[in-house]
Amino acid sequence: MSERRPRFRRSGTVLGWIAAAFLSAAPAAAGPPPDPERGGECLVLIDLDAFYCGLCLEALLAFCRAIPAALQESRVRGILIHRPPSAGLSGAEILRIARKKWDGLRRAHGIRFPVLADEARIFQRPEKAGASVVLLDVPGGAVRTFLLPLKPAEVAEVLRFLRQ
């Protein structure tokens, strides 16, 4: 038997670096509490699989930091997007895993907006991003989508929309 050093070592992945070109910091936001009778609403489409890329995850966390807690609770809803059943995992198991991961993330980072699991897999995963923000612009008659990470001007626009 050959000698082997070290007896234990690391593991991990480098794939997370792929999104380095996209990272931008979102500004911290503050402002008056939302008027419950007014304001726009938005969905955050979240592909948890993409968060093996730490920078994709950081983009979502930056968005969460930029949106005040009261606005998160009253104006924002998350949609957990998950992949179809695959080797060793049924659709129900993948759904439970997604909920568990989100719960861990939510608690560790103080995320306040509620999430819904897309059981029927109606929503599409954001292309080239771990998450996207969808503004339900009813007065404007449009659904507007921003891919994360948001640029500072986009964060400002989302905040204006949520407070309008």
Add this chain to the structure above:
Amino acid sequence: MILHKLTFAAAALALLAAGPGTPGPAFQAQARPVLSLRETLSIGGLDDDLLFQWTGLTVDRAGNIYVLDMMDDLLKKFDPNGKPAGRTGGKGLGPGEFLAPRLLDGTDRFLYATDQNVMGIMVFDHELKYRRLIRTPSLVSHLAALSDDRIAVTGLSMTGESAILIMDGEGKVISRWEYTERKSGFLQDSVSFAPDGRGGFLIAYLFQDRVERWSGPSARTWAKSYFGGEPVSTEKIGGFALPTETCFKDVALDSRGLIYVLGGNRAKHPGRDVLVLDSGGSLVQVLTLPEPSHCAYIDGKDRLYVRANDGVTIRRYEIRYE
């Protein structure tokens, strides 16, 4: 304890071919041990709070398991039976805190952890007490602890990675192993590597169909391809030509000198096929894991640790030589 014998594919892979610098065919029919895996431990399930998405893992001589979790930014310790034995870290930029924990390795005294956003290596002891930060010239893309005073790292570079740096405990570069002269571009020469037990390294390219053994800083013993050798296509994103698929994800070594290379998208079962090679790089067999993993870690008692349930579970398997 769940006992679960994995299926494995022992047939030679016809699609595999010899790579650059390979003197002969990559695979030959030889009398070799037949390997199988038997599950001996599972940590983290769908309904508990033990793990949310683990990334790096290492195991000490006593069998304690240390793991980084990127969802709650913690370094967690489990005893050899999988019972929680401590946790530290948390979100932040302070000493011992993480924003995006990634790589983990260990020696008899220390644990070495990286954060995707930190140019350095955080040192903890086995009681999870933070000790210090070893500064590195760049962000760390891969890490192997060689001894209490020697660490091997590769660094992220916009022009492409090209060398393994051997550093002392203060971060001073002792030697530099140039494994490529090409510098193909950002990420494209990224590797996973492991000490080969003979003073050299085994290198598996993440985005090239290429596994190599190096016996010295300028001494490549062999280089082989296992998936046909075709280059990985790239896609222009944000000004960078980025690879669109992975060839290999990780490389590890057992006490018999067998090499375990976890296949990426190029494998028949992406993230599940573990190519077992002999010391010369010839394929012994392919073990197929039940679920995809991002890593393949082997401890000092020839136990294989891989991911399950999309990262909320660690599975430990005994490697059986039949």
